[in-house]
Amino acid sequence: MNVDNERYQRNKDRLFNRTLEQEAELVRIEREAIARYAGDLTELEAALGVLRIGHHFGWRVLVLIHNKRTIRKYEQILNINFREFFPAEGPSHERSIGYGWAKQLGNFWKAVSGAIKIEDRRIISDDFKEGA
Numbered sequence: 001m002n003v004d005n006e007r008y009q010r011n012k013d014r015l016f017n018r019t020l021e022q023e024a025e026l027v028r029i030e031r032e033a034i035a036r037y038a039g040d041l042t043e044l045e046a047a048l049g050v051l052r053i054g055h056h057f058g059w060r061v062l063v064l065i066h067n068k069r070t071i072r073k074y075e076q077i078l079n080i081n082f083r084e085f086f087p088a089e090g091p092s093h094e095r096s097i098g099y100g101w102a103k104q105l106g107n108f109w110k111a112v113s114g115a116i117k118i119e120d121r122r123i124i125s126d127d128f129k130e131g132a
Helices: 003-013 020-036 041-057 059-065 068-078 097-105 108-113
Strands: none
Touching: 020 041, 020 068, 041 059, 041 068, 059 068, 059 097, 059 108, 097 108
């Protein structure tokens, strides 16, 4: 297996595995959001994308890469609360460069608020490396 295939397989192996019930719940939320929504289609599209990746990365990564207003907007579109619906850290959270730095710096909420600036807070990689 070459390096790209190994990287892909490693990332694939740590994806969140949904149960049939969880998958059905995602489909229900998605269908209800689409049926209810009126407005900018790109906002619905983005909210549905967050719905699909939230279990993989966790709500802590989501609140780090989006501002409060955007999080509230997506929660309203989907009619869910991210902190209740998604795990704090999903199995792929270590791929988030920004989250890795926030954890290393030791003050996650200051990073979320912007009091601590984190470069590449929206980038994912294979793994955050301390001191990277």
